[in-house]
Amino acid sequence: MRVTRTPRQARHVGPSTVREEIVGTSGLGTTYVSSLRRAQLQLSLGVLALGVLTLGALPLIFALVPASRGISLFGLPVLWIILGLLVYPAVVITARWYTRASERLESHFTDVVGDR
Numbered sequence: 001m002r003v004t005r006t007p008r009q010a011r012h013v014g015p016s017t018v019r020e021e022i023v024g025t026s027g028l029g030t031t032y033v034s035s036l037r038r039a040q041l042q043l044s045l046g047v048l049a050l051g052v053l054t055l056g057a058l059p060l061i062f063a064l065v066p067a068s069r070g071i072s073l074f075g076l077p078v079l080w081i082i083l084g085l086l087v088y089p090a091v092v093i094t095a096r097w098y099t100r101a102s103e104r105l106e107s108h109f110t111d112v113v114g115d116r
Helices: 018-023 027-064 066-070 078-115
Strands: none
Touching (some): 027 066, 066 078
């Protein structure tokens, strides 16, 4: 007498980890990636709004208040001082903050994906 068993079907058919969900573009993987994109878009739009409000306000102030164009400090017009000395460090600091915030978002995403 010979004993044989019937072949079993695989217990787990779908992806087992979140990484496999993302690579396989399943519904859950798409949700994770779209949440990361949404967070990055929100960060980008926030930085863009900050730049528009601060840098965009300067020409508006100098156009609406003509007396501000004539102010000088140490023999240089204040407009030049603001544009030449204050804007660039502010842009660099904002860019650094944006990069670090974006890296934090990606790190959080990697932590979530890595845990599952």
